Amino acid sequence: MTPDQSPLGKASAYADHYDAGLLYPLPRSTKREEVGITGRLPFMGADLWTAYELSWLNPRGKPQVAIAQFIVPCESTHIVESKSFKLYLNSFNNTVVASAEEVQTRLRDDLSEAIWRGGPVQARVGVHLVMPDAFDAQPIHELDGLLLDRLDAECSQYEPDPSLLTSATDEQPVTETLVSHLLKSNCLVTGQPDWGSVQISYTGPQIDQEGLLQYIVSFRNHNEFHEQCVERIYMDVLRQCQPTKLSVYARYTRRGGLDINPWRSSHPRQPPPNVRGARQ
Structure with missing residues (x-):
C-alpha cells in the first residue's frame, strides 16, 4: 500500500454503516529508511489522535456523540492514513451499537489490526471515549517550555x-x-x-x-x-x-x-x- 493509492485527494463516497475495511494502513518503514532508521527503533513513543466527529445510534435509534482519544504505539508496523480513518469513523453514523463500550471495543480491535497489518498484534491501540457529560471538563493548554x-x-x-x-x-x-x-x-x-x-x-x-x-x-x-x-x-x-x-x-x-x-x-x-x- 502506498499513499497515492489511499483515499487522499480523491472523491469519496461516505459510508454511513459500519465498515472496518475502510481503514487504509501505510507502512512506517519507507519513510523511516529515508532518515536512517532501520532495525531497532532509536526512540519510544506514540501517536496521540483525537476524533471530534464520532457518532452512532443507540438501540432506540437515537444518535449518540463522543470525542475519541487514541494512543497508537510508534512500534507498530503501520500508520492509518487520516482520510481513511475519518471515512471509517463516519461509517458508525447510522450504525446501531448497543453501548459506548461496544463502540470503544470495535475501535480498539479494528485499529489494532490495521496498525499491525499482516502481522500479529504486539501492542494494541489505546482508546478512550469522552462522553458529552464530560465535554466541559476538557482543558485547553499550550505546550510548556x-x-x-x-x-x-x-x-x-x-x-x-x-x-x-x-x-x-x-x-x-x-x-x-x-x-x-x-x-x-x-x-x-x-x-x-x-x-x-x-x-x-x-x-x-x-x-x-x-x-x-x-x-x-x-x-x-x-x-x-x-x-x-x-x-x-x-x-x-x-x-x-x-x-x-x-x-x-x-x-x-x-x-x-x-x-x-x-x-x-x-x-x-x-x-x-x-x-x-x-x-x-
Whole structure:
C-alpha cells in the first residue's frame, strides 16, 4: 500500500454503516529508511489522535456523540492514513451499537489490526471515549517550555535543513524544553498545509536556539505526514546536537475532525497528556 493509492485527494463516497475495511494502513518503514532508521527503533513513543466527529445510534435509534482519544504505539508496523480513518469513523453514523463500550471495543480491535497489518498484534491501540457529560471538563493548554518564537530570526530555508542545528559541545550540558508554534508542513499526497506546535525537551550540549527555530521553520514547504515530520526532527536533532536525552512532541491542528500529535522519546516515560492547544 502506498499513499497515492489511499483515499487522499480523491472523491469519496461516505459510508454511513459500519465498515472496518475502510481503514487504509501505510507502512512506517519507507519513510523511516529515508532518515536512517532501520532495525531497532532509536526512540519510544506514540501517536496521540483525537476524533471530534464520532457518532452512532443507540438501540432506540437515537444518535449518540463522543470525542475519541487514541494512543497508537510508534512500534507498530503501520500508520492509518487520516482520510481513511475519518471515512471509517463516519461509517458508525447510522450504525446501531448497543453501548459506548461496544463502540470503544470495535475501535480498539479494528485499529489494532490495521496498525499491525499482516502481522500479529504486539501492542494494541489505546482508546478512550469522552462522553458529552464530560465535554466541559476538557482543558485547553499550550505546550510548556521556553518559546523560541520570541527570537527575531532571519528565515530563508523552507525545506528541512539539518545544517541549521548546532550545539555547544565544548560547554557544560543543560536540560531545557523549547517550544515553537511556527511548525508547518504539507500533506504528502495533497499538499494541503498542516499547522502545528512543537516541543523539544533534551539534556546535553546547549542547542543554539536561533538555529533550532530556523530549522523548525524550514519544514514550511516540506511534504510529509505528521508522524514522519516528528521522526525527522528527532533524528536530525539527535545527530546534529548529540543530546543524551531527547523528546520531540508535536500537536497539529485538526483537519476533518481529527488531530494527530506524534511524540518520540529517547527514554521511557508516560506519554504526554492529550490536551489540545488553543488552535486545535
